[in-house]
Amino acid sequence: MEKVLVVGTGDVGSHLLEFMARQDYRYEVIVGDIDEEKARLLCNNAEIGAAFHGKHPVFRPVKIDLLDIEGTSALIAKEKPSAVINMTVMHTWHLIRKLPQDVYAKISSGALGAWLPCQLTLAMKLAQALKDSGVKAYYINTSLSCLTNPVLGKLGLAPTIGIGNVDLVEPGVRTWIAQQAGIARSRIELIMVCHHQHWVFPREAGYLPNAPYLMKIMIDKKDVTSEWDTDKAMYEGVKLYPAGLSFTTVSASSTLKNLNALIFDENLLTHSPGPNGLPGGYPVILNAQGAKVFSPKEWTLEEAIEVNKKAGQMDGIEEIKDDGTVVFADYTYEAMKDNLGFECKSFHPDDSEKLAREQIALFKELVEKYS
């Protein structure tokens, strides 16, 4: 039986366990979290629920602290999983919503890229642990992969693929087109290049409009792109989702779909962010060889990368240098300095953990101030 290592049983990780438990595919799942008791109880929940569906998944909860690269690497070397999935983060995206609306809005206008140290640190440590173990496994990174995967790529630690983002936008837009046209969604195909920015722009406060993207719409295999207002479709497709956290079940489905396509060699044409460390999201083909970007005749891979780099600048990150140094956009720097007291224009990933701790400490002070 294939073995998969999932680290992180928070919001998205716990949904993933429930979906894994009820599916027809079978593999052994090692489920790690720094909070072993939480992992154990969530594994129990998923296993018990699966019994109603006649499924008996094999879940094995373990304690993993990703800050301990050596310990994680030893576990990977011992277990030799076929795939490793990062579902951890030091400070998740929705925590800023705890703040009063006006304070949230000001910090949100710096974009999620502002929190890159918190999003990058654990994903990077797991990537390093996997590399050090010598085990060849697919690495799926859920942590803001439009922006973290390209940093990891510069460090020689590129994940195979990310999840969500474009893989939330694309099915939303496809569903909206089906609803507008009054036809079955199965008749519609979309090919899309877009960024996490396009997901958050309609949902969160203060994001900039007009981030570039590429899109091709086909109905019954015929190109009908010119018949649609694609800007409207991008916006309304995202607006189909409820506000709040409900969408993270879709993120978990995106993860499971990518995992199965890789380990069961499905040669699946789908969408996902950060293939092999590229910035932003693309149409990709997933099979046993890993992830490969699919480009239709309408655009080249180079054009798609440029589009995603520009969109990334509207998600807080001006540039990722060749040594992995991350340069924040000016408006991001200002928003974090003025509203959180976090003063940092650029950082090297070596300083990521220290800066993440600083961001978390400053955030706690802010929450206390307003509570």
Ligand SMILES: NC(=O)c1ccc[n+]([C@@H]2O[C@H](COP(=O)([O-])OP(=O)(O)OC[C@H]3O[C@@H](n4cnc5c(N)ncnc54)[C@H](O)[C@@H]3O)[C@@H](O)[C@H]2O)c1
């Ligand atoms: N692309 C998408 O569609 C999408 C959607 C939602 C969330 N995300 C991303 O997924 C990631 C997880 O988000 P979430 O909301 O589920 O987070 P969460 O805070 O709910 O869960 C994080 C988990 O990580 C664990 N953890 C923290 N430090 C650890 C350590 N040192 N070692 C091992 N485990 C540790 C925590 O105990 C927790 O269970 C984030 O990066 C988030 O931005 C992506």
